[in-house]
Amino acid sequence: MLRLLHRWPGLLAMALVLLLSVTGAILSLYPMAERLNVPQVESTLTVADLAKRVQNAHPGVEQIRRAPSGRVVAWWFENGTPGAAVIDPATGAEIGSPDPAFGLRFFTDLHRKLLMGDGGRITAAMGAGLMLLLSASGTVLVARRMGGWNRWFARARGPLSTRLHTELARFAIGGLILSSLTGLWMTASVFSLIPDTSVEPAPAFASASQTPLAFDQIPLFAETPASALKELSFPSPDLPSDTLKLTTEGGAALIDPGTGQMLSFATPGVMERVSEIILMLHTGQGAETLGLILGLMSLSVPVLGWTGFQQWRAARRYGARIKANVKPTLAQIVVLVASEGGSTWGFARTLHNGLTKAGQKVHTGALSTFDPNRFPHAERFVILAATYGEGEAPTAARGVAERIAKLRPAPTAPLAILGFGDRSFPQFCGYAESLAQAARAAGWTELMPMGTVDRQSAQDFTRWSRDLGAALGLPLDLTHLPERPRTETLTLISRRDYGAEVQAPTAILRFALPRKSLWARVSGQGFARFDAGDLIGILPRGSDVPRFYSLASSSRDGFVEICVRRHPGGLCSGQLTELQPGDTVAGFLRPNPGFRPQTSRKPVILIGAGTGVGPLAGFIRANRRRRPLHLYFGIRSPESDLLYGEDFAAWQKAGHLAGLTTASSRSGARHYVQDALRADAEKLRAMLAAGAQIMVCGGRDMAAAVRATLDDIAETAAQSPATLKAEGRYLEDVY
Numbered sequence: 001m002l003r004l005l006h007r008w009p010g011l012l013a014m015a016l017v018l019l020l021s022v023t024g025a026i027l028s029l030y031p032m033a034e035r036l037n038v039p040q041v042e043s044t045l046t047v048a049d050l051a052k053r054v055q056n057a058h059p060g061v062e063q064i065r066r067a068p069s070g071r072v073v074a075w076w077f078e079n080g081t082p083g084a085a086v087i088d089p090a091t092g093a094e095i096g097s098p099d100p101a102f103g104l105r106f107f108t109d110l111h112r113k114l115l116m117g118d119g120g121r122i123t124a125a126m127g128a129g130l131m132l133l134l135s136a137s138g139t140v141l142v143a144r145r146m147g148g149w150n151r152w153f154a155r156a157r158g159p160l161s162t163r164l165h166t167e168l169a170r171f172a173i174g175g176l177i178l179s180s181l182t183g184l185w186m187t188a189s190v191f192s193l194i195p196d197t198s199v200e201p202a203p204a205f206a207s208a209s210q211t212p213l214a215f216d217q218i219p220l221f222a223e224t225p226a227s228a229l230k231e232l233s234f235p236s237p238d239l240p241s242d243t244l245k246l247t248t249e250g251g252a253a254l255i256d257p258g259t260g261q262m263l264s265f266a267t268p269g270v271m272e273r274v275s276e277i278i279l280m281l282h283t284g285q286g287a288e289t290l291g292l293i294l295g296l297m298s299l300s301v302p303v304l305g306w307t308g309f310q311q312w313r314a315a316r317r318y319g320a321r322i323k324a325n326v327k328p329t330l331a332q333i334v335v336l337v338a339s340e341g342g343s344t345w346g347f348a349r350t351l352h353n354g355l356t357k358a359g360q361k362v363h364t365g366a367l368s369t370f371d372p373n374r375f376p377h378a379e380r381f382v383i384l385a386a387t388y389g390e391g392e393a394p395t396a397a398r399g400v401a402e403r404i405a406k407l408r409p410a411p412t413a414p415l416a417i418l419g420f421g422d423r424s425f426p427q428f429c430g431y432a433e434s435l436a437q438a439a440r441a442a443g444w445t446e447l448m449p450m451g452t453v454d455r456q457s458a459q460d461f462t463r464w465s466r467d468l469g470a471a472l473g474l475p476l477d478l479t480h481l482p483e484r485p486r487t488e489t490l491t492l493i494s495r496r497d498y499g500a501e502v503q504a505p506t507a508i509l510r511f512a513l514p515r516k517s518l519w520a521r522v523s524g525q526g527f528a529r530f531d532a533g534d535l536i537g538i539l540p541r542g543s544d545v546p547r548f549y550s551l552a553s554s555s556r557d558g559f560v561e562i563c564v565r566r567h568p569g570g571l572c573s574g575q576l577t578e579l580q581p582g583d584t585v586a587g588f589l590r591p592n593p594g595f596r597p598q599t600s601r602k603p604v605i606l607i608g609a610g611t612g613v614g615p616l617a618g619f620i621r622a623n624r625r626r627r628p629l630h631l632y633f634g635i636r637s638p639e640s641d642l643l644y645g646e647d648f649a650a651w652q653k654a655g656h657l658a659g660l661t662t663a664s665s666r667s668g669a670r671h672y673v674q675d676a677l678r679a680d681a682e683k684l685r686a687m688l689a690a691g692a693q694i695m696v697c698g699g700r701d702m703a704a705a706v707r708a709t710l711d712d713i714a715e716t717a718a719q720s721p722a723t724l725k726a727e728g729r730y731l732e733d734v735y
C-alpha cells in the first residue's frame with residue numbers, strides 16, 4: 001500500500017514535481033547572491049542616521065524598507081512623480097532599480113503559479129502536496145529497506161539506481177518535507193486559508209502644531225540600529241496629524257514627528273511570527289545558507305525521479321507481478337532472486353504461489369538488496385540464481401556472494417539454493433555454486449543440497465520443489481508453465497551470405513527496427529534503445545525457448561543486425577538462415593551491459609572468430625570518436641567467410657578501425673587467431689601497458705585458447721587475463 005502511495009504520485013506528477021524542485025533550486029541562489037551584492041549597513045548606523053541620509057538625497061521620501069538580505073529600498077514622491085531605488089545605506093545614494101531581475105520574476109512566477117493565475121497556484125500547491133506525500137512515504141520505505149529506523153544510516157545495497165535512490169533520499173528527504181510543507185502553508189495564506197492575525201498599533205494622531213524634529217532627536221530612532229529596521233513610513237505632507245511608523249522585528253510603533261513620542265505600539269502575534277519563519281525557511285530570505293542547502297536538496301529530485309522510474313520499470317518487469325507478497329518484516333520464508341533476463345523470476349513466482357498456497361507467509365524479492373536484518377521473522381531462506389558470463393553473477397547481483405561470505409553472524413534460518421543455468425556452459429550454474437560456497441564460508445546452515453535447473457527445465461524445477469517440500473514438511477509439487485516472452489516482429493531487410501564453400505554457412509541478417517510507441521521511446525523500452533553486444537532473443541517457430549544472438553548494431557544505426565551460422569539440425573539457426581527479405585521473426589531484446597567497451601580514449605583489442613565478430617563489428621561501426629580499435633579476426637578462408645570483408649576498408653579509412661589482423665585456418669599458413677596474437681606479442685604488450693581493454697567474442701574453445709595465449713604473452717602479472725578481468729579490462733562473450 002505504502003509502495004503504491006509512493007510510486008503512483010511519483011510517476012503521475014513527475015513533471016510537475018521536477019519543475020517545482022528545479023525552479024526552487026534556482027530561486028534558492030538569489031537570496032545569497034543578493035546578500036553578497038548589496039552593501040550592508042554599518043553596525044553603528046541607527047535608524048535616525050539612515051533616515052537622515054535618505055531624506056537628504058530625497059526630501060520627498062515616503063518609505064524605507066530593509067529586506068532580510070540587507071537590501072535597503074526607498075520610495076519617494078517628488079515634483080509630482082513617484083520614484084524608488086535601492087539605496088546605499090552608507091551615503092543614502094541610489095545604486096539601482098528595485099524591480100526584480102527578469103530571471104527572478106520569471107522563475108518566481110513559474111515556481112509559484114506556473115506562469116498562470118490562481119489555477120497555476122493551485123496546481124503548484126498540488127505539486128507541493130504530492131512532493132510531501134512522496135517524501136513522507138519515501139521516509140518509511142527507506143527505513144523499511146534499511147531494516148528499521150535505527151539502521152537509517154546503514155550502507156545501502158543493490159544495483160546503482162537503487163543505491164543512488166536510497167542515498168539521495170536519506171540526504172534530501174528532510175529538506176523536501178520542509179520545503180513542501182512551507183510551500184503549502186504559503187499558498188494557503190495567499191488564498192486566506194490561514195487567519196491573518198497581524199497586529200497593527202492602535203491609530204493615533206500627531207500634534208499638528210509642532211515642527212518636525214530632526215531624526216536624531218527622536219529617541220526610538222536614535223536607539224534603534226538600522227540593522228533591525230524592517231520598514232519606516234514617513235507622514236504624508238497633506239495630513240498634518242499623520243505619524244511616523246517604524247517597524248522592526250520587535251513590533252510596530254507610531255511616533256509623533258513633532259514630539260518624538262511613541263504614541264502606540266504593537267508586538268507581532270504568534271501567527272505572524274510563524275508566517276515569517278515559514279517564509280524564511282521556504283525562500284531562504286534571511287537564512288541564505290539554509291536556502292542554498294534546501295536548494296541543493298531540491299536538485300536531488302530529478303535524480304530521485306529518474307532512479308525511481310528505473311526501479312519501477314525493473315519491478316514491473318519482474319517483482320511487481322508477484323501477488324500477495326508479504327512484507328519483509330513479517331515473512332517466514334524469504335525467496336531471493338538473481339536474474340538477468342527475467343525467466344528466473346517466473347520460477348520464483350511459481351514457488352511463491354505454491355508456498356503461499358501451502359499456508360506460508362512468503363516474501364519474494366531481489367537478491368541484490370539482500371540484508372538479513374530486513375527479515376527478523378524469517379524461518380527459511382531460498383535463493384534462486386541464474387549464471388552469466390563464465391560462471392558469474394547477473395549484473396544486478398554482483399558483489400552479493402562476497403557480502404554473504406562476510407556475514408557475521410550468519411542468519412539462523414537455514415538456506416536452500418537453486419541454480420539456473422545451461423549445461424552447455426563449462427561453469428554450469430557457476431554463480432549459484434559461488435553463493436553456496438560463500439554461505440558455507442559464513443557458516444550459514446544448509447536446508448538441503450544445492451539444486452540445479454538446466455535450460456529452464458520445468459521437470460528439473462518440479463523435482464527440486466518436491467525435495468524442498470520434503471525439507472520444509474510441506475506437500476510441494478510445483479508445475480512451472482513458462483511465460484512466453486513478449487516479442488516484437490522483426491522484418492528482414494537484407495542478408496549477406498558467407499562460408500558455404502568452407503562448410504560454415506553463415507549470414508549477416510539485417511532487420512528493420514520495429515516501430516516504437518512514444519512511451520517506449522521515452523522509457524527506452526525494448527528495441528527503442530540498445531547497443532552492439534546486447535542480446536536478441538529469437539523464438540523459433542515450434543518452440544517457446546528463446547535462442548540468443550549478440551547484436552552487431554546499435555539502435556543509433558537504425559537497424560537490428562545479427563550474424564548467424566547454420567548448425568546442422570539447429571531449429572533456430574535453420575529458420576533464420578532461410579529468411580528472405582520481407583520475412584519476419586519474433587524477437588525480444590535483452591540488455592547485456594557486461595559486454596561493452598569502457599568509456600575512455602584508450603585502445604581496445606577486439607578478438608573474435610566466426611560469428612563472434614558480430615558485436616565487435618557493431619563496436620567498430622559505432623566508433624565515431626575514432627578510438628584506436630584493433631581487431632583480430634579468426635576465419636576459415638578469406639575468400640569465403642570473411643564476414644564484413646566489404647566494410648573493413650571503409651571503416652579503416654574513416655578511422656573507426658585502427659588495425660585489422662585476420663588469421664585463416666583453412667588456407668595458406670593455417671593460422672588461428674591465437675597465433676596472430678602471439679605474432680603480435682610486442683605490440684599487444686605495449687597496448688596493454690597503455691591501458692588497453694580486451695574484448696573477446698566467439699566459441700568457448702577459441703576463448704580458452706586466446707586466454708591461455710594472452711597469459712603467455714603477458715610479461716607482468718598486471719597484464720595477465722586474470723588481473724585484467726578483475727579490473728573489468730578483459731571481457732568475454734562466449735557461446
Ligand SMILES: Cc1cc2nc3c(=O)[nH]c(=O)nc-3n(C[C@H](O)[C@H](O)[C@H](O)COP(=O)(O)O)c2cc1C
Nearest residue numbers: 339340341342343344386387391421422425428429
Ligand atoms: C550470455 C549468457 C551467458 C550465460 N552463461 C552461463 C554460464 O556461464 N553458466 C550457466 O550455467 N549458464 C549460463 N547461461 C544460461 C543462463 O544462466 C540461463 O539461461 C538462465 O536460466 C537465465 O536466467 P534469467 O533469464 O533469469 O537470467 C548464460 C546465458 C546467457 C544468455
